[in-house]
Amino acid sequence: MCMAARLLAHEVADLCLGKPPLKSLPISATVRHALNVLKSADDDTHISIWTCDHHQTAQPLANNCLCVGKICMVDIICFLCKEDNIRSPSSALDSPVSVLLSGDPDIVRHVNPSDSLIEVIDLIIGGAQNLIVPINRKTIINSKRKQNLQRGKSIAPTTHFAGGEFCWLTQEDVIRFLLSSIALFSPTVAYSVESLGIISSDIFTVNYHSPASTALGLILGSLVEQTSVAVIDDEGILIGEISPFTLAYCDETAAAAIATLSAGDLMAFIDGGGPPEDLCRVVEARLKERNLKGMLEEFSAYSSGIPLMSSTSSSSSEDESSPSPARTKSGRYNRSSSYSARITKRAQAIVCYPESSLVAVMIQAITHRVSYVWVIEKDCSVVGIVKFSDVLEVFRSHLERMTN
Structure with a gap:
């Protein structure tokens, strides 16, 4: 106590x-x-x-x-x-x-x-x-x-x-702070996420072949919930995810990709390595088909390597002792320049199993700089998701028991 x-x-x-x-x-x-x-x-x-x-x-x-x-x-x-x-x-x-x-x-x-x-x-x-x-x-x-x-x-x-x-x-x-005192929460943190009842089945999913535009509302919803959109196949198998964390490092022309690509192709487009040239050509062709001249001009400037707009705000000074991150054509940092980017490359979802321990799931999420972990079965079918907010409820209950 x-x-x-x-x-x-x-x-x-x-x-x-x-x-x-x-x-x-x-x-x-x-x-x-x-x-x-x-x-x-x-x-x-x-x-x-x-x-x-x-x-x-x-x-x-x-x-x-x-x-x-x-x-x-x-x-x-x-x-x-x-x-x-x-x-x-x-x-x-x-x-x-x-x-x-x-x-x-x-x-x-x-x-x-x-x-x-x-x-x-x-x-x-x-x-x-x-x-x-x-x-x-x-x-x-x-x-x-x-x-x-x-x-x-x-x-x-x-x-x-x-x-x-x-x-x-x-x-x-807050999770990082609690993790530094994790021994205080034994044996609770060793219990499985399934036994703790913190696997939520209220999740956002989109079919791999569906137009990415159909997931627009889901992306906004996952941003609010601080989760992600699972990309699944017809059998409910988790293929990857469209994560707000990944999109936050993209250029604004990702809007053109959402408007023209499938959910599966969008995952490849927002990969930390930069959009593949063949997908850029697909986006441009479909923008032309829909006569979206304004977005086509913006996107064509991007794909030609021309910055879309100059920044009027000065950037913060960088730590001279740290390596300079690589930049994308538009000036945004390339996610693959950081450790957190490399381990989430290619829109791979961070996953665990129902029997995974709470502490293991916490470490997974913290390591990958996300606030959730997908829960899957051995066949990769989606069970649900574990969110930081639900993890904090477990810690809150444990603290109440310790102080009573």
């Missing part, structure tokens, strides 16, 4: 250590602005949207300055896939960025640095995807000092955060 009490004594600020400030845009920005920021980002795949330009105020959490949502390249791709927008993508990009927001106020929540770990877990179980945490140097120094004093170490002041900056926490951050 004493060890559990120490774990529960941690605050939100403790989970923010080492996290960089989050890129942001005001609600007055356009989709084009968001696209430029995403394409100029080092490895950030999301942008927070605020009711004001927080760069112009010293207090981001003032009454008139709140984070109202987050967006990523997937939002832009799916927006451009809409019938009117795919006919005139240039005009669509001039739409206000607010058209990309989900409208669900619970997806992004503001929290205080002093809020408890249990409060964080409860918010995520309740549907929050990101927790916005106001951070200042004093908060970080005090939090880090508290941790280092427990280890008998001294620290130097950190310069990670200045006054008025903020970071956000995800489900992955």
Whole structure:
């Protein structure tokens, strides 16, 4: 019980250590602005949207300055896939960025640095995807000092955060934090995901041969649920997946691929190695058949190696000690340049079996930088999915038993 009490004594600020400030845009920005920021980002795949330009105020959490949502390249791709927008993508990009927001106020929540770990877990179980945490140097120094004093170490002041900056926490951050104290949750974490009852059968699937456009709503749904769309054959066998995580590293012209290719071909198109030339030719031919001149012009520029649009936002400085990631033709980073990209190459789904232990599934998801794992039978037929939010419910129940 004493060890559990120490774990529960941690605050939100403790989970923010080492996290960089989050890129942001005001609600007055356009989709084009968001696209430029995403394409100029080092490895950030999301942008927070605020009711004001927080760069112009010293207090981001003032009454008139709140984070109202987050967006990523997937939002832009799916927006451009809409019938009117795919006919005139240039005009669509001039739409206000607010058209990309989900409208669900619970997806992004503001929290205080002093809020408890249990409060964080409860918010995520309740549907929050990101927790916005106001951070200042004093908060970080005090939090880090508290941790280092427990280890008998001294620290130097950190310069990670200045006054008025903020970071956000995800489900992955909380799972990683709990994984560092996994011994406290024995023997629960050794139980199978089936015995714990956390395999959800409520999943998104699309047939391998179906038009990728039929999965558009599923892609948006999986983005909200932080899961993925399983690509299956006629027998229900898992072939691969269309993952928002993968799409987030793609160019906006993936919208043309969704509009013209099958689900199976789309998997190959969004592969970290870049779209095959034969599929690019197929996309161009089908855009011509449908007389989608606007998207055809954009896509033809991309396939010819010409950047689709120049970025007006300066990218963050990179760590000089780290290798420079390879870039795609459009300026986005090639997913195969990172470890997490190599192990998820070719849209291969991350899978486990019903008898897999909870801790094994957690490690799989964390290693592959996803917040879910598909559950399959030995014949590769899909059983369901295990999500981080369901895993956190198991930990929440375990903590309650430990403290009672």
